[in-house]
Amino acid sequence: MCNQKEESLLASLAVRQRIEQLINVAQLYYMDGLNQEQIARKVGFSRSSVSRMLTEARERGIVHITIGHPLQRLVSLENELAKKYGLACVRVAQSYDDDIASTLVPQCAAQLLTENLKPDSLIVTSTGTPMAATIRALPVLDYPRAHVTQMLGSLASNNPLTDSSEICRMMAERLGCSYSLLPAPLVMHSASVARAVRSEKLIATAIALGNRADIAIVGVGAIRDGHSGRIFNSFEDAAIARQMQEAGVIGHICGHHIDAQGRHVRTPLCERTISIDFDHFRHIPLVIGVAWEQWRTNALHACLVGGLMSGLATNQGMAE
Numbered sequence: 001m002c003n004q005k006e007e008s009l010l011a012s013l014a015v016r017q018r019i020e021q022l023i024n025v026a027q028l029y030y031m032d033g034l035n036q037e038q039i040a041r042k043v044g045f046s047r048s049s050v051s052r053m054l055t056e057a058r059e060r061g062i063v064h065i066t067i068g069h070p071l072q073r074l075v076s077l078e079n080e081l082a083k084k085y086g087l088a089c090v091r092v093a094q095s096y097d098d099d100i101a102s103t104l105v106p107q108c109a110a111q112l113l114t115e116n117l118k119p120d121s122l123i124v125t126s127t128g129t130p131m132a133a134t135i136r137a138l139p140v141l142d143y144p145r146a147h148v149t150q151m152l153g154s155l156a157s158n159n160p161l162t163d164s165s166e167i168c169r170m171m172a173e174r175l176g177c178s179y180s181l182l183p184a185p186l187v188m189h190s191a192s193v194a195r196a197v198r199s200e201k202l203i204a205t206a207i208a209l210g211n212r213a214d215i216a217i218v219g220v221g222a223i224r225d226g227h228s229g230r231i232f233n234s235f236e237d238a239a240i241a242r243q244m245q246e247a248g249v250i251g252h253i254c255g256h257h258i259d260a261q262g263r264h265v266r267t268p269l270c271e272r273t274i275s276i277d278f279d280h281f282r283h284i285p286l287v288i289g290v291a292w293e294q295w296r297t298n299a300l301h302a303c304l305v306g307g308l309m310s311g312l313a314t315n316q317g318m319a320e
Contacts, residue, residue: 191271251299262306
């Protein structure tokens, strides 16, 4: 009779032999691509035994089944963002590099826009490089009953291709529809002048139209080195920058400054800015944000937690 030590040795040898059989069957199935009937003939077991062995191999941890395509990670990120921020639609481009993202993210934004367009959609547009890039990524479509309008006044900048009026016109051209401009500068000299401009019939009509939009597509402005960036650069002096810092301003959207919770902060520029109303903007059914540069992360997060966006196009680095 075998003593206890011999019995233990025999048991360990049997376990080793069984594991070797499981490894062999698993390799034939998962790596060599044989079906269960072919494996059964090759190893001398029944087909049902092979099936049980494959199940046992997974249960013992010999086989780990994973989905490894990069798209799976992106879809997971999209779902996590949608769940965390209550977003209706998200696209994440596979890129960590800003230069690559500057091409891929606008393509994602253009895809979201075309997927959500209706024949009679009213679209309101913002300003800046992300908007211009998104419109260049749009295919030529035929939506004659749609309409595009400006979200905010013009910059009168050296690069009209990124200005709101030209972006509005370019989008209407791509969609094959009509458009309305907001014929006024973004920031007026004083609050009293801004009030007078807003009361002009043509401008009041354009703002009212933007307030009723079905879809908005916007970039995200961020405070950097104490200032709001290019669109407000020539209007912000040291005193305004200090007041914004004291008020907790972290960024801006649709021409309005916000804090870290996405709440509207009335800065000295507010009363001078020509833009759609902030409260109306909050209630646009679909607002698609377009952002990828990571220095905008805090401002984007503020927009998301504040419920200022219901759609997002971004890149993997920003999403993570």
